[in-house]
Amino acid sequence: LIRTLNQPQLSAAMDSRAPLLSRRRLLAAMGGTAVLGGGAMLTWSAAAAKTYETKRGERRHVDVAQGLSLDLDVLTCVRVDSGARRVDVEQGRVRVMASGYDAAIHFSGGVIVARSAMFDLECRTGKLETLLLIKGDCSFKEDDGRGRHLVAPGLLAGDGTSFSRPDSTTMDRMTAWREGRAIFDNEPLANAVTLMNRYDEVQLDLRGTDLSSLQISGTFRLGDNRKFAEALEMLLPVTTRPKGARLLLISP
Numbered sequence: 001l002i003r004t005l006n007q008p009q010l011s012a013a014m015d016s017r018a019p020l021l022s023r024r025r026l027l028a029a030m031g032g033t034a035v036l037g038g039g040a041m042l043t044w045s046a047a048a049a050k051t052y053e054t055k056r057g058e059r060r061h062v063d064v065a066q067g068l069s070l071d072l073d074v075l076t077c078v079r080v081d082s083g084a085r086r087v088d089v090e091q092g093r094v095r096v097m098a099s100g101y102d103a104a105i106h107f108s109g110g111v112i113v114a115r116s117a118m119f120d121l122e123c124r125t126g127k128l129e130t131l132l133l134i135k136g137d138c139s140f141k142e143d144d145g146r147g148r149h150l151v152a153p154g155l156l157a158g159d160g161t162s163f164s165r166p167d168s169t170t171m172d173r174m175t176a177w178r179e180g181r182a183i184f185d186n187e188p189l190a191n192a193v194t195l196m197n198r199y200d201e202v203q204l205d206l207r208g209t210d211l212s213s214l215q216i217s218g219t220f221r222l223g224d225n226r227k228f229a230e231a232l233e234m235l236l237p238v239t240t241r242p243k244g245a246r247l248l249l250i251s252p
Contacts, residue, residue: 049081054092057199057223067101070094073177074198093122095178098136114138117152120175131156132166132174182220189214189236193249200225207250211238 052072054060060072065082072078076092087096088106096105098114105112108126112119117136122129131140133152140156141147148163150156155166155174166174173183184192190212193204199222206212214236220228229240229247241248 049079049084049086049088051077051079053077056197056201064103065101067099068103069097071097071178089121089123091123091126093120093177095120110140110142112138112140119152128158130158130174132171134171134175176219177222180222182222184216184218184220186215186217188212189216189232189238189249192216196220196222196225196228199223201245202226203246204229205243205246205248207248210251211249214238 052060052062052070054072054074054076057074059074060076062070062072062078062080064070064080064087065085068085070078070080070087071094073093073095076094077090078092078094079088079090080086084104085102086104086106087094090108094105095118096103096112096114097118099116102115103113105114105121107121107123107128109128112121112131114136117138118134119136119138120130120132120134122131131150133150133154133156135152137149137151139147139149150163153166153171154163155170156163169185173185176183182192182195190206193206197203202225204225216232216235218231218235220231225247229249232238232249233240237252238249239252241250
């Protein structure tokens with residue numbers, strides 16, 4: 001690693017011929033971190049963290065270790081350090097499945113600690129939006145010291161104060177993404193378009209504030225915005241007009 005970086009001073013400091021300080025002792029003294037030229041920082045870790053990302057319309061399964069796996073929804077980014085049993089959710093939605101594995105799932109503002117549980121964690125714009133606990137139990141802890149123990153089934157709002165027992169309809173709607181579906185129940189059209197656009201390269205472009213207030217209900221296939229636009233034309237006073245790779249939704 002040092003030869004590849006070609007840092008003469010660091011190499012000299014860690015040279016095995018130096019009688020007073022071994023490489024291992026040097027790293028321990030430096031806290032496992034070395035500052036390189038130009039202000040770059042190199043950190044040694046027993047198990048280097050890996051970053052997993054999904055693009056628009058892409059989902060991914062990650063086996064972190066025996067007893068812990070993740071399902072990443074579209075436009076999601078997580079950092080996984082299996083050695084530290086730590087997952088950092090930076091953006092998007094993740095299904096966490098822990099079975100006899102002590103896992104710490106971090107997000108901006110707190111951490112969820114679970115051993116045997118299944119839950120969906122969604123973060124947008126760097127903040128927790130929802131925690132849907134499907135099976136088992138977990139501890140929810142915020143950086144300010146507040147915390148609570150949660151038992152499934154339960155839905156925790158992003159502010160960490162509202163924990164409710166969702167009915168079967170709500171559970172079906174919130175977990176439909178795992179089956180490639182979107183379920184809307186009087187959802188504002190603007191919100192529905194935002195969600196559908198995460199799953200398809202063909203983007204829907206809502207034109208006009210009068211359309212944003214329209215509401216949509218039904219079950220639709222994710223990743224097929226052309227079909228969704230056709231359904232909108234039948235269900236709502238909306239006309240579709242193609243423009244390049246986009247579909248404009250306008251008033252008739």
